[in-house]
Amino acid sequence: MCMRKRMYGKLTALALAGAMVLSGCGQSGGNSGTSTADSKAETSASSSAETSSEKKPESIGRTDIISANSSDIRSMDPQVGVDSPSATLNFHIYNGLIKIDDNREPVGDLAESFEIVDDTKYKFKLRKGVKFHNGDELKASDVKFSLERAKTMPKAMSNASAIDHVSVDGDYEVTIHLSNPCPAFLYILNDTSMKILSEKAVTEAGDTYGEAPIGTGPFMFKEWVPNDHWTLVRFDDYFDGPATATSITTRIIPEGSARTIALETGEIDVILAVDPVDAVNIENCKDLVLESWPAPSVEFMAMNTTKKGLDDVRVRQAINYATNRQEFVDTIVEGRGEVATSVVAKTVPGWNEDVKPYPQDLEKAKELLAEAGYENGLDLKMYVSGEVRSRAAQVVQAQLAQVGINVDINVYEWGAFQDAINAGEHDLLILGWVNTTCDPAYSVTQLFHSRNCGMSGNRAYLKDDKVDEMIDAAAVETNQEKRLQIYKDLQVRLNELCPWVPLYYKYSMVGRRADLKGFKFNKNTSFHYLGDCYYEK
Incomplete structure (x- = not known):
């Protein structure tokens, strides 16, 4: 464990009343770049990712990844759990028709291809053979169900408000008809609330669906212990190939200092949202890396x-x-x-x-x-x-x-x-x-x-x-x-x-173990994917 003192900025007298000094890291020469305020936004956010081609199967060791968050999720129904903790989990369970690439351009996700027919008509051709976590194949009817359901859900209806109706042509073609032109529509489809659900799973579960979700994403739900942790396990039939990580567990640790100590001791592998007062401690610890970028x-x-x-x-x-x-x-x-x-x-x-x-x-x-x-x-x-x-x-x-x-x-x-x-x-x-x-x-x-x-x-x-x-x-x-x-x-x-x-x-700030491989910092949305993470043997 690194040893250092936790540093606080000047607060008002009331805010300072509860401030305490904490043991921790004392090394200089941290792992996140230079120390000026401006340069803190330009750390190794783009340099830590490792492409799949760089991974040697024989070099992969531990793949059960443990992260920490300050707050628990609200729901694993993406049309209900739109808060950041829930959205981070749902990002790993579900896919949408569209995702946003590193250049901020919409590209296909569940959609193999798409066409803007006119200002109010968007046609999507679905990938064939995509499986839900229950083994059922994704069909156009699931897309229609998901998007029309979003129009009725209080936390999703604003994003879905432009949709007039959805029509299907067979099992793999979907046309979304808008009530008015919506230039942002493809970008809106990237939002958590617009992810695609299994009609069968939602219908069978009813009001309890948010406790046992079924998606098409790279990870499946395993367990949720409220205010303690949640765990996902790899979905080996994922249409884009199985993830490197075999499981992802997020522990709920409200105190920022406790999350940082857990990172230092190796109890966790990554903190997806580092509290600012803990950032310098991570920077100054040779075993850790702080990645930072101006958040949207x-x-x-x-x-x-x-x-x-x-x-x-x-x-x-x-x-x-x-x-x-x-x-x-x-x-x-x-x-x-x-x-x-x-x-x-x-x-x-x-x-x-x-x-x-x-x-x-x-x-x-x-x-x-x-x-x-x-x-x-x-x-x-x-x-x-x-x-x-x-x-x-x-x-x-x-x-x-x-x-x-x-x-x-x-x-x-x-x-x-x-x-x-x-x-x-x-x-x-x-x-x-x-x-x-x-x-x-x-x-x-x-x-x-x-x-x-x-x-x-x-x-x-x-x-x-x-x-x-x-x-x-x-x-x-x-x-x-x-x-x-x-x-x-x-x-x-x-x-x-x-x-x-x-x-x-x-700034969006992520703290991770320096020897954690495969992490890629998402500059666009601050929702970071953990499925490529692993340790070498």
């Missing part, structure tokens, strides 16, 4: 616009003026990120570089609060889950206290947190959004369209006709230049309405 995500504080006080745009603007975003970059992600300027991640096409964050101006914040009738301040409830976001909530609490806003922090286990915010119980929440489609529609439609309030993604409960009109217009605009401009204009509108305080853009 934004960390934000959402304000429930239906709640008293927050239903006034002046109060929401005041909260933006009271917030010092740089403090989050410096203390919460320890410089491994940058101030968020918009609700759209910087790496996503259509990000508007001209939108600027509200500067911290405490006097302006107090002035706006007084205009709104809150010169004596107001009390708000903050809902969060997880160690990092709990510390971020403490920073918010300290900053808003300077303008008379009292924040009561409520920390929940991940599942209970999801239930609470889906029900709209919160005044404020801190959360992150990962764009898994490489298209700007996914950064705004679920999060701000009035039809998606609550479980579908709009946890600010924003209802604004102009926002809806712009999202709808961009969704059907086939001229890409005009379409991206609509999204840029939309970001200006949202910056005025302030349903969020965009906090920071972070």
